[in-house]
Amino acid sequence: MKLTTIAHINYxxxxxxxxxxxxxxxxxxxxxxxGQTGFELMQRHDLMLITQGVILVGLHAxxxxxxxxxxxxxxxxxxxxxxxxxxxxxxxxxxxxx
Numbered sequence: 015m016k017l018t019t020i021a022h023i024n025y026x027x028x029x030x031x032x033x034x035x036x037x038x039x040x041x042x043x044x045x046x047x048x049g050q051t052g053f054e055l056m057q058r059h060d061l062m063l064i065t066q067g068v069i070l071v072g073l074h075a076x077x078x079x080x081x082x083x084x085x086x087x088x089x090x091x092x093x094x095x096x097x098x099x100x101x102x103x104x105x106x107x108x109x110x111x112x
Contacts, residue, residue, distance in 0.1 A: 027092045032087035038081055045077025 052070030055063045 024095055027095050030088045031089035034084045037084040041054075041077050041081050041084070045074050047055065048075030 048070045052067040052072075052074060055067030055070065058064060058067075
């Protein structure tokens with residue numbers, strides 16, 4: 015049996031999801047330890063250690079926001095590529111005359 019149509023693979027959504035997954039794992043690996051260490055430092059009685067703990071917890075929160083941005087970016091690419099495909103599949107209602 016021969017296939018009569020050639021399948022076209024849209025690599026943009028696949029790349030966006032894989033990139034987002036890599037960013038999630040990388041950011042989580044970097045920033046997860048910051049939160050744990052920051053909360054441990056905030057329990058000490060030295061003002062300098064408490065300040066360092068607050069900074070580390072802030073870095074952890076920033077990492078979580080970066081994770082959210084990567085996920086939202088991947089979803090935006092998926093939605094945009096899906097809407098382009100739908101626009102190409104539907105015939106245009108306006109027929110220009112020459």
